Each structure stands twice: as structure tokens, then as C-alpha cells.
Amino acid sequence: MKTEKLSNVVTLKKALEQAEKGNYAIGSFSPRYTDMIRPILRAGEKTQSPVIVQISQKELDRYGVTPFEVGEEFYQAIQDEKITIPAVLHLDHTKDFQVIKDAIKAGFTSVMIDASEHPFEKNAEISAEVAAYAHAKGVSVEAELGMIGTTDFIETDKDEELYTDPEEALEFVKRTNTDALAVSVGTAHGVYNVREPKVDIERLKAIRALTSVHLVLHGGSGVPSEMIQAAMKIPNGGVSKVNIATDLELSLLGALGRKERMTNAVCKQLPENQKRAGQDAVEQTVIDKISNFLNSADQAKNFKLYMKKS
Numbered sequence: 001m002k003t004e005k006l007s008n009v010v011t012l013k014k015a016l017e018q019a020e021k022g023n024y025a026i027g028s029f030s031p032r033y034t035d036m037i038r039p040i041l042r043a044g045e046k047t048q049s050p051v052i053v054q055i056s057q058k059e060l061d062r063y064g065v066t067p068f069e070v071g072e073e074f075y076q077a078i079q080d081e082k083i084t085i086p087a088v089l090h091l092d093h094t095k096d097f098q099v100i101k102d103a104i105k106a107g108f109t110s111v112m113i114d115a116s117e118h119p120f121e122k123n124a125e126i127s128a129e130v131a132a133y134a135h136a137k138g139v140s141v142e143a144e145l146g147m148i149g150t151t152d153f154i155e156t157d158k159d160e161e162l163y164t165d166p167e168e169a170l171e172f173v174k175r176t177n178t179d180a181l182a183v184s185v186g187t188a189h190g191v192y193n194v195r196e197p198k199v200d201i202e203r204l205k206a207i208r209a210l211t212s213v214h215l216v217l218h219g220g221s222g223v224p225s226e227m228i229q230a231a232m233k234i235p236n237g238g239v240s241k242v243n244i245a246t247d248l249e250l251s252l253l254g255a256l257g258r259k260e261r262m263t264n265a266v267c268k269q270l271p272e273n274q275k276r277a278g279q280d281a282v283e284q285t286v287i288d289k290i291s292n293f294l295n296s297a298d299q300a301k302n303f304k305l306y307m308k309k310s
């Protein structure tokens with residue numbers, strides 16, 4: 001299946017440009033299990049909101065799934081469910097260049113290189129190399145500067161927090177040519193049971209004042225709506241992508257009455273009625289995020305979709 005046949009599958013750059021103009025953010029939802037890709041797309045269709053479906057390198061390993069399986073299900077679901085809203089298939093936090101190459105081959109329209117564990121120079125060098133590779137293939141790039149913490153080590157493997165420096169962000173974007181930048185401004189991955197969510201709005205404003213790169217907020221699960229709203233509405237283009245993973249999995253596990261995470265294989269083998277209940281719960285959570293956190297409902301109509309890759 002080829003990406004260019006589906007005019008509503010767009011790059012991250014195209015999606016975020018539109019979101020920034022409209023002062024809303026697009027949810028980057030992690031299904032974690034391939035069977036949870038459909039409910040994300042259905043929620044987007046029902047609310048007429050653009051959506052991003054994402055999975056990280058660490059999630060691919062943890063849940064036992066390949067970029068090819070994710071790509072196959074994503075494109076199949078779009079066709080089966082007659083999805084018309086703009087959709088992005090995004091590779092979240094990835095360190096390994098080979099995984100990035102595989103994802104691009106599998107039809108991902110956006111990839112994130114996370115070299116944030118390295119000092120500035122090395123991070124910029126690695127991110128620039130990935131950006132040049134991806135751009136040549138018509139794929140968008142997200143990179144990370146500063147370090148975003150984690151509480152559950154599912155998406156990333158380090159709980160170190162280092163806020164993004166605005167001056168460094170300017171230099172980083174110049175050197176890497178990245179389309180989107182994951183900034184560290186107080187949010188963290190996982191459940192906020194060990195720290196309070198916060199968003200440093202002044203820092204976001206300072207970064208925006210220096211660069212026009214699209215701003216991405218990670219660790220969106222459990223962040224109060226007012227904080228997300230404020231981050232979206234900073235002058236000259238606020239946060240236009242918010243990553244949400246944990247809340248989707250919590251709603252899935254809740255519907256199944258499970259405490260433990262599964263593997264993708266175990267999820268696939270769930271009895272149909274259970275799987276359906278899990279999918280419905282995920283769909284409902286995505287609809288709630290779109291309607292009450294991201295303000296992205298009814299925005300699909302503002303996209304100009306051409307019959308070619310953007």
C-alpha cells in the first residue's frame with residue numbers, strides 16, 4: 001500500500017502548520033497495541049479532527065511490534081473504516097537510525113529522533129543527519145532538546161529533567177532543520193503520581209520569540225486542560241502537538257479489568273467482546289481529549305488535501 005494513494009495521510013509539518021494557524025493542538029496518540037489504532041482513527045472521524053498515530057522505539061520493543069505491522073494496520077484501517085480526516089503516522093522517541101529507516105519504509109510520514117541524552121553538539125549533529133535523510137524522502141522530523149522526564153519508563157528510559165534553553169533552541173533548529181521540536185517545560189511521561197504536572201508558559205514564549213519551529217508537548221496525559229489551553233495560545237504559534245499515551249492505555253486496561261500491561265500478541269488474542277470493549281474505551285478517551293483538551297474537533301475541513309504527498 002502506498003502513502004501517496006491516500007490523500008488524507010499527511011506529513012507532520014503540514015498538519016502542524018494548519019494547527020498553529022487555528023490555535024489548537026493535534027493529539028499524537030499512542031495505541032501501543034495495533035488493535036488500538038482503529039479506535040484512534042474512528043474518534044478523529046467522528047469528531048472531524050485531524051489525528052496523529054504514534055509509537056516509539058521503546059514501545060515497539062516493549063509491546064513486541066514492528067514498524068511494518070503498525071504501518072500495515074494504519075493504512076488498512078484508513079481504507080476499511082473509510083477515514084477521511086487528515087492523519088499522520090509518526091514514529092515517537094527513537095534513537096536507532098535503522099528503526100527510523102524501517103518506519104519510513106513502512107509508510108510513516110513523520111519520525112522523531114531523540115538524541116537528547118547527548119550534549120548539544122552531538123544531539124544537533126545526529127538530528128541533522130536524520131532530518132536530511134527523512135526530508136529527502138518527503139517525511140517530517142521531530143527532535144528533542146533538553147530532557148523530558150518520565151515516571152514509568154515506557155516511552156523513554158531516563159528520568160532526568162532538563163528544561164529547554166531558548167537560545168539553544170534557536171541554534172538547534174538552525175543546525176538541524178527539524179520541523180518540530182519536543183521541548184522540556186515541566187511535563188513528564190507516564191502518570192503524575194510522583195510529581196505535579198506543570199507547563200512553563202514563559203519559557204514557551206521565549207522559545208517561540210526566537211524560532212518558528214513547531215512546538216511539541218510530551219507527557220500530555222493527566223495535564224490539566226487549562227495548562228494545555230495556555231500552551232496552545234501563546235502568541236505567534238503555540239504548542240501544536242500534544243503527545244498522549246498513558247491515558248489511552250489506562251482506559252484500555254480499565255475496560256478489560258486488567259492491571260498489567262499486555263504484549264501486542266496477547267492483545268490480539270483477546271476474545272472479540274473484550275477487544276471491542278477496550279477499543280470503545282480508547283475511542284471515548286480520544287474523543288474526550290479532542291473535544292476537551294486540544295480544541296481540534298471540526299478542524300479537518302480546513303485542510304486542503306491534494307492527491308499527492310505534501
Ligand SMILES: [Zn+2]
Pocket residue numbers: 093148155189218219243
Ligand atoms: Zn515523549
